[in-house]
Amino acid sequence: MSPAASSKAKSPPALPGYDDVQMAAVRIAGKALRTPIIENPALNDLVGGRVLIKPECLQRTGSFKFRGAFNRISQLGLDAREGGVVAYSSGNHAQGVAAAAQLKDMPAVIVMPEDTPEIKVSNTAGYGAEVVQYDRGSEDREAIAKDLAKKRGAVIVPPYDDANIIAGQGTAGLEFAQDLSARGVSPNALLVPAGGGGLLAGTSLAFEGLFPDTEIYSVEPEDFDDHLRSLKSGKRRKNKQATGSVCDALLSAQPGKMTFAINQPRATGGLAVSDDEVRLAVAYAFRTLKLVVEPGGAVCLAAVLAGKLDCKDRNIAIVLSGGNVDPGLFSEIVNAH
Amino acid sequence: MSPAASSKAKSPPALPGYDDVQMAAVRIAGKALRTPIIENPALNDLVGGRVLIKPECLQRTGSFKFRGAFNRISQLGLDAREGGVVAYSSGNHAQGVAAAAQLKDMPAVIVMPEDTPEIKVSNTAGYGAEVVQYDRGSEDREAIAKDLAKKRGAVIVPPYDDANIIAGQGTAGLEFAQDLSARGVSPNALLVPAGGGGLLAGTSLAFEGLFPDTEIYSVEPEDFDDHLRSLKSGKRRKNKQATGSVCDALLSAQPGKMTFAINQPRATGGLAVSDDEVRLAVAYAFRTLKLVVEPGGAVCLAAVLAGKLDCKDRNIAIVLSGGNVDPGLFSEIVNAH
Numbered sequence: 001m002s003p004a005a006s007s008k009a010k011s012p013p014a015l016p017g018y019d020d021v022q023m024a025a026v027r028i029a030g031k032a033l034r035t036p037i038i039e040n041p042a043l044n045d046l047v048g049g050r051v052l053i054k055p056e057c058l059q060r061t062g063s064f065k066f067r068g069a070f071n072r073i074s075q076l077g078l079d080a081r082e083g084g085v086v087a088y089s090s091g092n093h094a095q096g097v098a099a100a101a102q103l104k105d106m107p108a109v110i111v112m113p114e115d116t117p118e119i120k121v122s123n124t125a126g127y128g129a130e131v132v133q134y135d136r137g138s139e140d141r142e143a144i145a146k147d148l149a150k151k152r153g154a155v156i157v158p159p160y161d162d163a164n165i166i167a168g169q170g171t172a173g174l175e176f177a178q179d180l181s182a183r184g185v186s187p188n189a190l191l192v193p194a195g196g197g198g199l200l201a202g203t204s205l206a207f208e209g210l211f212p213d214t215e216i217y218s219v220e221p222e223d224f225d226d227h228l229r230s231l232k233s234g235k236r237r238k239n240k241q242a243t244g245s246v247c248d249a250l251l252s253a254q255p256g257k258m259t260f261a262i263n264q265p266r267a268t269g270g271l272a273v274s275d276d277e278v279r280l281a282v283a284y285a286f287r288t289l290k291l292v293v294e295p296g297g298a299v300c301l302a303a304v305l306a307g308k309l310d311c312k313d314r315n316i317a318i319v320l321s322g323g324n325v326d327p328g329l330f331s332e333i334v335n336a337h
Numbered sequence: 338m339s340p341a342a343s344s345k346a347k348s349p350p351a352l353p354g355y356d357d358v359q360m361a362a363v364r365i366a367g368k369a370l371r372t373p374i375i376e377n378p379a380l381n382d383l384v385g386g387r388v389l390i391k392p393e394c395l396q397r398t399g400s401f402k403f404r405g406a407f408n409r410i411s412q413l414g415l416d417a418r419e420g421g422v423v424a425y426s427s428g429n430h431a432q433g434v435a436a437a438a439q440l441k442d443m444p445a446v447i448v449m450p451e452d453t454p455e456i457k458v459s460n461t462a463g464y465g466a467e468v469v470q471y472d473r474g475s476e477d478r479e480a481i482a483k484d485l486a487k488k489r490g491a492v493i494v495p496p497y498d499d500a501n502i503i504a505g506q507g508t509a510g511l512e513f514a515q516d517l518s519a520r521g522v523s524p525n526a527l528l529v530p531a532g533g534g535g536l537l538a539g540t541s542l543a544f545e546g547l548f549p550d551t552e553i554y555s556v557e558p559e560d561f562d563d564h565l566r567s568l569k570s571g572k573r574r575k576n577k578q579a580t581g582s583v584c585d586a587l588l589s590a591q592p593g594k595m596t597f598a599i600n601q602p603r604a605t606g607g608l609a610v611s612d613d614e615v616r617l618a619v620a621y622a623f624r625t626l627k628l629v630v631e632p633g634g635a636v637c638l639a640a641v642l643a644g645k646l647d648c649k650d651r652n653i654a655i656v657l658s659g660g661n662v663d664p665g666l667f668s669e670i671v672n673a674h
Binding site (some may be wrong): 033038039040041042055057058060062119286287288289290291292293316323327328329331334335 | 370373375376377378379392394395397399474522614623624626627628629630660664665667668671
């Protein structure tokens with residue numbers, strides 16, 4: 001870029017690096033939980049390898065999203081605290097932002113789709129946030145959030161395309177890599193659920209620092225495989241539809257600009273699972289792992305159980321990204337399988 | 338006792354001690370999981386203190402029972418392996434024995450009540466064991482087991498009144514105490530579910546070694562509060578009924594002889610919870626902790642949530658002892674609360 005062009009064009013935001021993830025880990029210490037690694041002998045026997053599980057369903061607010069939200073919000077200046085924060089989210093980011101704002105004594109407004117699982121709406125309100133709902137098919141959540149932010153003098157906390165959000169989500173990967181290392185386990189592959197790609201990006205940065213040779217895969221619902229196609233083509237691809245998977249947490253339209261810039265050179269590829277495979281995984285987690293995992297949080301387990309990658313005699317690291325599932329849907333799934 | 342009496346009477350079996358728990362930990366290493374400590378900010382906020390959770394629902398076979406079973410069975414001589422083992426159990430001990438026998442390539446026969454949750458029956462068979470069912474109201478499970486053992490030349494693995502079973506269950510307490518110590522947390526109280534009292538006994542031995550000042554409480558269903566009454570009176574008391582609580586894992590008739598001899602001088606007292614309080618706890622574990630806990634495994638959480646002991650500004654260590662619950666019952670509970 002020429003100096004002239006540089007002075008005119010808005011320069012792209014700097015991408016976070018491994019050191020940003022390390023600093024985020026310092027910020028969230030004592031606020032986010034250091035979730036354990038869980039391993040299950042029956043699952044290992046089933047796949048003929050070792051499956052190392054990072055259960056972020058056990059995280060504060062029931063998903064990894066608190067990590068990024070707290071890393072972002074805790075860095076807001078005192079002047080920004082009165083207006084508070086605004087976020088748009090299918091649910092888990094909403095809860096993360098609401099809980100982080102509450103810990104920092106800030107007001108929070110959350111813009112949520114009308115088809116959000118009830119548990120995510122009521123939990124968000126339970127963290128003291130105001131919830132504004134919109135129609136996923138006809139309304140633009142970013143426009144609604146911008147309007148609210150302007151009116152209230154609030155700061156928008158985006159769900160994934162933000163250096164501090166990515167670095168915060170990366171702390172899940174950092175802990176995972178550190179704890180695998182402490183156990184003497186070198187992971188052959190890492191599987192991460194992908195919606196906007198924030199968790200994948202942050203986790204990829206963390207693994208690059210500690211396990212640079214580990215293969216990294218995004219995992220998505222079949223009809224929302226924008227990461228798979230984007231990684232394959234080298235360009236950001238969109239999904240054809242906006243709704244229509246049981247994985248409500250993973251329905252972003254396409255990979256984020258920043259997240260894709262991080263993921264594209266680091267991820268080995270993408271995996272996709274059907275809704276039926278996801279339901280089987282949620283039921284397996286109930287029956288055998290004894291963990292409550294929401295559909296979107298179970299895609300990596302689904303990929304392992306459905307044989308989407310070779311696990312034989314390998315160490316496979318997977319993230320279960322959340323556990324906020326309505327009792328009705330959960331019951332339907334565990335009784336059917 | 339006079340020398341003459343001593344030579345005639347059968348001397349009581351030696352009680353296990355802290356060192357037996359330590360040796361059991363060596364035996365089960367790499368076979369049983371070292372379950373993590375889990376803490377939940379929402380639960381801590383709710384009770385105004387810290388609740389440190391040992392989630393044995395995540396253990397191999399879905400409950401702590403594998404620990405004692407493996408510690409006992411792994412010490413059987415080669416000559417005992419052909420006849421295998423026999424056990425009687427309401428379900429979790431059955432699965433523990435079946436899985437331990439399978440790991441040691443031994444046959445196992447399990448005598449189970451007809452009203453055992455289906456998941457426990459099918460899981461037990463899934464570990465390669467033969468299941469024999471009986472009527473809890475009219476038949477004597479110990480007699481059935483003795484008869485089977487005689488016919489097959491098998492060794493009976495009792496559910497709790499055995500030094501190696503107690504020492505094995507105590508490894509859950511040993512890990513718990515060690516990991517609390519590593520976190521710099523000194524527990525004011527420890528709550529342990531009590532059926533026959535094996536987990537309570539083993540865990541009490543472990544805490545005596547590392548946290549001798551921690552108050553220790555048994556927790557039971559209201560109508561099966563034999564430990565509470567026995568600890569209060571100093572003598573083993575029986576329950577009036579054999580069935581009638583949602584906590585199928587905790588319906589032993591009375592404390593064991595050996596377990597009570599260990600627990601009586603060590604336990605501070607007993608707590609009792611209603612079935613409704615237990616159901617609320619199972620639902621809370623689903624919604625907030627994201628753990629699948631069976632009713633009998635949730636009694637300590639129920640005691641904490643129902644305010645059965647003072648948690649304010651205290652560190653309360655609780656064991657969630659198992660997660661083997663039928664999907665139908667689980668669904669009913671999580672949808673009702």
